Amino acid sequence: MCVLESCVTLQPRGRYGSSSLASHISYDTNLLLKAAVLDSGSGKHKQLPSGVNPDGVQASAGVTCFVTFVPLFSRAMAGPPLRKPVFIKVADLRPGTSGHNLVVKVVSTKVVLQRSRPDGNQVRQVRIAESIVGDETGVIVFTARNDQVDKMKEGETIKLRNAKIDMFKGSMRLAVDKWGLVEEAEPAAFVVKEDNNLSLVEYELVNVIDE
Numbered sequence: 001m002c003v004l005e006s007c008v009t010l011q012p013r014g015r016y017g018s019s020s021l022a023s024h025i026s027y028d029t030n031l032l033l034k035a036a037v038l039d040s041g042s043g044k045h046k047q048l049p050s051g052v053n054p055d056g057v058q059a060s061a062g063v064t065c066f067v068t069f070v071p072l073f074s075r076a077m078a079g080p081p082l083r084k085p086v087f088i089k090v091a092d093l094r095p096g097t098s099g100h101n102l103v104v105k106v107v108s109t110k111v112v113l114q115r116s117r118p119d120g121n122q123v124r125q126v127r128i129a130e131s132i133v134g135d136e137t138g139v140i141v142f143t144a145r146n147d148q149v150d151k152m153k154e155g156e157t158i159k160l161r162n163a164k165i166d167m168f169k170g171s172m173r174l175a176v177d178k179w180g181l182v183e184e185a186e187p188a189a190f191v192v193k194e195d196n197n198l199s200l201v202e203y204e205l206v207n208v209i210d211e
Helices: 029-035 146-151
Strands: 007-013 023-025 045-047 064-070 098-119 122-135 138-145 157-168 171-175 181-184
Touching: 098 138, 122 146, 138 146, 146 181
Parallel strands: 138 171
Antiparallel strands: 007 023, 007 064, 045 064, 098 122, 098 157, 122 138, 157 171, 157 181
């Protein structure tokens, strides 16, 4: 997509042939959208209807305007480079934290809730399952909801993105809401450390009073 501060070259063409003169105008995003000439290729032409210029100036009768875009990218418009996601291990999870990326294996799954719920004129199925997932450092209970339940098959390797820790009766539960992603991954080579279950550790809320 063309960015701000690009240059637009108007080249009138018609019965008199190509004009040797070209007018240069600057444009903004709104003007670009109104002209409907999105293009990121230098030297590419987009034909506009006869008598219409992107700068709002009417062309002569019988003249068709061709617009050439020369994108001038800047660091400010390009934004910061994308960073690769950082994956952590199950043993690194802590209460009240979020934004975790993990690769885990499904040890077991148990559906704890399955019922129908009215949703307007339709009936939606609500499903919740508790799955034991883990890696070579430990395991934790993952609360799978609705479509996530179908991916929680024993022995499958799952990639969790932007996961969070919920607390249930003082113990940690791993979950992925609408801002995250649960996807199938290539089979992992690690052996799950099932004797280190983080969801069996109970935490107590302590009020700290500053003196």
